[in-house]
Amino acid sequence: MAVTIREVAKRLHLSITTVSRALDGYDDVAAKTRQRVIRTARAMGYVPSRAARQLRRQRADTIGYIIPGRAPYFTDPFSAEFIAGLGDAATSHNLDLLISTAPPDSEAEHHVYARWVQSRQVDGIVLSRLRLKDWRVKYLAQNDFPLVAHGHTQLRLDFPYIEMDSRTGFVQLVKHLAERSHRRIAYIGAPAKFTLQVERFAGYQQGLAAAGIACDETLIAESDLTRTGGYQTAQRLLALPERPTAIIGVNDLTAIGAMRAAREQGLVVGSDIAIAGYDGTEDSEHTDPPLTTLKQPIYDTAQRLVEMLLKRIAGEPLADSHIILQPELIIRESTNFDLSS
């Protein structure tokens, strides 16, 4: 059985109050006593019971994050990198990170959030992949529960977030392609309920308009943010009577799937067809050819979000609660050629 503060106190012939306060660094305990306490506590391997502390302090020192889990989405590098960022930030602030899985908008998702909020086992929640009308935001705001998000919603609710200006990013990307003589630029998107889809798609359209290219409905397709989804959707696009000369994926995974589809049609990516993605995950560096992408700082964003969340939990004001970052256009061989040459 683990050692409790009572045993430490007994060993030292002190009250548990004094032991507690010595360890917490209060100044109403003699320096000498504090030393004794700290030493024996360590020697005895004393670590406060998390549950007891949580109960008394009424906070959990834990933040929560929910990933889609397996079906219908599969784990993607975005989540992995995001979790790494959250985890490292949590560790460095002496927090714990609680993870759960639930498919977006499922019954299970409602359950998990409700449980976490009501049972007070997390002090705050990090959201990603926001949806236009995100019930999670509504729910958490309603319960006055601390949240921060990667991305925003269409709701009239104020909450701290970090967001990529992916619209502008996609405008740049389309421009880049148009400058290389592409006119038939396809777009493989995500379900329309995701904010990221709306933003990126708007950028795509704006980019087309800026380049004076009419928007061709047949070149617009929806997929599910996975490699396999991108692959299947691209197959359809490439089977069109007049196939696109460029494909933009809503994320890198989609683009990677599209590259495979193109190869299987006997097309050489980087000369017959251009393909680009979004995210700038490590994958994109190692594809054949390396993938042009819009890079967002996933890991760092996760870290910053944790810091924002901590401030929100502590009730401190946020210097800047709506942070907008520019993704970086990384041009690689998958698009870096002129179609007409």
Place this chain on the structure above:
Amino acid sequence: MAVTIREVAKRLHLSITTVSRALDGYDDVAAKTRQRVIRTARAMGYVPSRAARQLRRQRADTIGYIIPGRAPYFTDPFSAEFIAGLGDAATSHNLDLLISTAPPDSEAEHHVYARWVQSRQVDGIVLSRLRLKDWRVKYLAQNDFPLVAHGHTQLRLDFPYIEMDSRTGFVQLVKHLAERSHRRIAYIGAPAKFTLQVERFAGYQQGLAAAGIACDETLIAESDLTRTGGYQTAQRLLALPERPTAIIGVNDLTAIGAMRAAREQGLVVGSDIAIAGYDGTEDSEHTDPPLTTLKQPIYDTAQRLVEMLLKRIAGEPLADSHIILQPELIIRESTNFDLSS
């Protein structure tokens, strides 16, 4: 403020004992009363305080898993898929999953494990990427703390695990290559402290021996399980006076990095050179060409591990505490050609 059991009791003019027992399904409360309790509890949005329950019950209903975090490793698909499996299994058993990050064998890693064990905030721990002399296993076993692992160690300690027979897998893989006329088969491994490296490397050597190929030291290199590591290491191997005709990566990421290096040398993977990996993550399907790999059921393994862990925690006997699975050799175009033709 969240609603407590006391408020529910007051509303119903019952004792908190009765409310508690009604909700927990004891049979010493009248059916009618139970209905009333359940209904109002739900109506009031009552959820038991996790901390209070943990404190009283002396268990956390939480399992822990620690990932490397960012440096020096980067998030890889293995972790992502493993976490998805753990998370889904945890959810379906009404558990929580606590995640932390710490670089292998670091000071921080010791800290996290010690804290989790001593503060009783998790009931059990899942380990992956075991090391030959894994201090974590020693430490947990010493403290009689429930653990399950993906892989084993060289220590004389008994604990439940699921393990891949990756040795046999690599033997098959080498055989596959040898049958296609390869004699210069390189191997890019991981640091020797990992069990997986020892096993897979042994399989590589055994496979060479079986094919009557002398082991050439210059074709053996160590990397760090990342794409970038595989890329850099492969560059060195390909710069040898007599370059290898096949490269086996200790995992898919390494192989993916190697593919890139090969392409950059102007080699065509799948005809000039063969490259294969291990893991069978989704990445491997979409590379160019698709990557030959040894597939292991990461997601399912994680799920099964959680179930084993739960039994260990409950003190129930395990029907089978050392499970050994065969990886499946998936032959794709990256190796499926004969060198001499």
Place this chain on the structure above:
DNA sequence: TATTATACCCAAAACGTTTTGGAAAAGCAA
């Protein structure tokens, strides 16, 4: 010397559950 300030320590309450060990009420048998 008497008073006050300072330094150090502690008992008890509280956090919100679950569990123990009955007690009261109701039903049944004699």
Place this chain on the structure above:
DNA sequence: TTGCTTTTCCAAAACGTTTTGGGTATAATA
């Protein structure tokens, strides 16, 4: 009616902390 079960409920203890509100020496001041 009396005694015995059975059913239904509950008071109080316990889990291990932190925090509140003093209390008791010792030192400083008058």
